[in-house]
Amino acid sequence: MRLPSDLEVLRLRDFRLVYGAELASLIGDGVVPVALAFAVLDLTGSATDLGLVLACRAVALLASLLAGGVVADRLGRRGVMIAADLTRLVGQGAIGLLLVTGDATVAELAVSQALLGAATGFFVPASSGLLPAVAGPHLRKANALFGISGAASNIVGPAIAGVLVVVAGPGAALLIDAGSYAASAVLLAQVGHVAAARTATDGPRRFLSDLRDGFAEVRSRTWLWSGLLVFSLINLVAAAFQVLGPLVAKQHLGGPGAWAAILTARAIGALLGGTALLRISPRRPLLVGTLACAVTAVPTMLLAIPAPLTVLVVVTLAAGIGPMVFNTLWQTTVLQYVPEHFRSRVTSYDWFGSLALAPLGLALVGPLASAIGIPAALFACGATEWMLGASLLLVRDVRTLPPGPEPPDAMTGAASASAT
Numbered sequence: 025m026r027l028p029s030d031l032e033v034l035r036l037r038d039f040r041l042v043y044g045a046e047l048a049s050l051i052g053d054g055v056v057p058v059a060l061a062f063a064v065l066d067l068t069g070s071a072t073d074l075g076l077v078l079a080c081r082a083v084a085l086l087a088s089l090l091a092g093g094v095v096a097d098r099l100g101r102r103g104v105m106i107a108a109d110l111t112r113l114v115g116q117g118a119i120g121l122l123l124v125t126g127d128a129t130v131a132e133l134a135v136s137q138a139l140l141g142a143a144t145g146f147f148v149p150a151s152s153g154l155l156p157a158v159a160g161p162h163l164r165k166a167n168a169l170f171g172i173s174g175a176a177s178n179i180v181g182p183a184i185a186g187v188l189v190v191v192a193g194p195g196a197a198l199l200i201d202a203g204s205y206a207a208s209a210v211l212l213a214q215v216g217h218v219a220a221a222r223t224a225t226d227g228p229r230r231f232l233s234d235l236r237d238g239f240a241e242v243r244s245r246t247w248l249w250s251g252l253l254v255f256s257l258i259n260l261v262a263a264a265f266q267v268l269g270p271l272v273a274k275q276h277l278g279g280p281g282a283w284a285a286i287l288t289a290r291a292i293g294a295l296l297g298g299t300a301l302l303r304i305s306p307r308r309p310l311l312v313g314t315l316a317c318a319v320t321a322v323p324t325m326l327l328a329i330p331a332p333l334t335v336l337v338v339v340t341l342a343a344g345i346g347p348m349v350f351n352t353l354w355q356t357t358v359l360q361y362v363p364e365h366f367r368s369r370v371t372s373y374d375w376f377g378s379l380a381l382a383p384l385g386l387a388l389v390g391p392l393a394s395a396i397g398i399p400a401a402l403f404a405c406g407a408t409e410w411m412l413g414a415s416l417l418l419v420r421d422v423r424t425l426p427p428g429p430e431p432p433d434a435m436t437g438a439a440s441a442s443a444t
Contacts, residue, residue, distance in 0.1 A: 031302075033162035033169065038216050042158050043166075045211040046151070047173045049109070052204025054181015054291075055188070058284050059197035060137070061270040062189050063123055064130060072390030073130050075267045079386040081137035086379055088145025093372025094234045096150035097365060102215050105154070108147035109209040115139035117202035123195025148375055153368035156359050158215070164356045164427075168301040171352045175294035175344075182291070186284035238369030241362055242377075247310060247421035248370075251354065252377030254416045259378060261412075263385030264405035265324045268398055277333050286323070289337040293344025301352050309357055310422045313350030317413050320346045324406030328399040360428025 033039050064074040096104050119136035122128035159166035188197040242248050273283035297316070306312040323340040330336070362370045393401040416422055 031165075031169075033159050033166050036158060036160070036162075038158040039162075039166065041211050041215050042151075042154065043169060043173070045105075045109075045208040046170055047177070048207035048211065049112075049204045050174050050177035051180060052201035054177040054179075055185035055197040056181075056201055057266075057287055058182050058185035058280060059189055059194040059201075060133070061283070062280050063128070063194035063198070064133060065270065065274060066194070067128070067130055067133075070390070071267055071271045071393060074270070075263070075386045075388075075390045077130065077134050077137055078263075078266060079383040080134040081141035082379060082383040082386060084138040084141030085145045086141075086376055086383065088142045089149065089372045089376045089379075090235060090238075090369075091231075092146035093149040093238060093369040094231055095146060096153050096368035096372075097234065097238075101150040101154040101368065102212055104150040105147050106209045106212050108143040108150070109205045109212065111143035112140050112147075113202050113205040113209070115143070116198055116205065120195045120198035120202055123193060123198060125195075128195070145372075145375075149368035149372040152355070152359065152371035156364070156367065163359060164305065164352070165302055167352045167356045167359075168298050171301070171348050172295055172298035175291045175298055175348060177291075179288050179291040179295065182284040182287040186281050189280045234369065238366055238373055241366045241370050242373045245361065245421075247419060247425055248358070248374075249377075250419045251310075251416065251422070252374060254412055255378040256380045256382075258409050258412045260381035260385040261405040261408045262321075262324070263382060263389045264393075264402050265327070267386060267389045268393055268402055269324075269327055272327050272330050272398065272402075276330050277336075282333055285333065285337055286340050289341040290323075290344035293341040294348035297345040297348035298352060301349060305427065306353065307426060308424065309353035309427055310425050311417075313346075313353040314413065314416050314422060316349040317346035318410075319343045320413065321406045321409035324409065325403050328402035328406070330399075357425070357428060 034043070060077070061074060064070070064077050067073070092104070115136045119128060119133060122132055155166060155170075156163055184200070185194075185197045188194075188200075242252070269286065270283050273279060273286065277283070319339070320343045323336060323343050326336055326339055331339075358370060358374060359367060389401060389405070396404075
């Protein structure tokens with residue numbers, strides 16, 4: 025059967041395996057925002073505790089990202105991804121069992137999320153570095169498919185989680201997430217040996233030298249380092265939506281089902297944005313991505329009222345389009361402009377820079393809400409997020425940078441060894 029041109033990348037066997045692995049873990053991860061939030065709230069009812077648990081995962085992710093980038097650039101990226109999946113299987117499975125048996129504590133939740141965060145810090149740079157090898161010149165469409173899958177899983181995941189949390193409790197939902205990591209590891213183990221090979225290196229090098237070289241690649245591109253700075257600050261204040269949103273849903277909107285509906289609406293918006301990028305190739309990708317985020321912060325401000333659930337769902341759907349469009353175009357641009365042997369390191373700096381202040385936001389938004397009130401905290405954080413996003417348009421390269429060159433074609437069933 026001949027695939028539509030938008031889906032040509034699916035003809036490549038290795039891409040199908042990597043895509044399937046991503047889809048398997050994404051479906052499981054889609055249940056986590058609802059399940060984890062209400063696992064903590066059921067134990068203590070504290071927004072501060074929820075923020076601290078989320079912060080543990082974010083801190084561990086940050087602590088491992090840069091090391092993960094170096095390891096992925098110098099070792100087989102597939103092997104790094106499989107090891108990370110198995111680690112996440114153990115961590116999420118253990119806490120899921122503890123929640124099911126009623127023996128879990130907030131401290132154990134924090135430890136399990138820290139383990140998952142550390143493993144993800146190795147998985148993400150390896151995955152990004154591997155993608156051009158298995159997608160070749162279909163890189164933008166491959167990124168769009170990944171984004172669409174993430175959005176679709178976030179539609180299915182919260183719906184599953186909303187039912188499971190009510191019927192069986194948060195632990196059952198987290199066990200589904202654990203199983204998804206096992207499925208991902210099995211699929212990745214079948215990726216072709218050439219695509220899974222180690223990146224060629226120029227001999228023994230020190231770890232810090234590799235880090236410095238990766239940082240030099242970031243520093244040499246104004247659009248890259250300025251984007252990382254802006255989104256680091258955005259993720260600081262965006263913590264209000266993650267931490268205070270479930271609390272508002274529980275107190276005023278109807279509980280887990282309402283929060284699941286809001287997250288599902290955001291995922292539908294992301295699905296629409298990703299689908300559009302299968303067909304549209306913007307001449308100024310970073311400009312289009314930044315403009316698409318114009319309403320992203322509005323749901324946070326609406327939660328401050330709080331607006332009726334129906335209004336929140338509709339606006340959150342519209343707001344979900346922007347981050348998908350921006351992230352897809354941003355990730356594609358990074359992989360197009362950064363040389364192959366730096367891709368995982370630059371990706372690790374990308375994630376590290378963007379998320380550097382997120383743990384601080386997660387830890388402080390609860391105390392901030394206690395000090396000035398939940399509505400004031402939500403509105404202040406949402407307004408700040410909007411202004412920060414608009415400031416990125418002041419960077420000339422963001423407004424003018426065209427798409428970069430596509431990676432070379434990938435062979436069916438294998439990819440160039442130099443592209444891993």
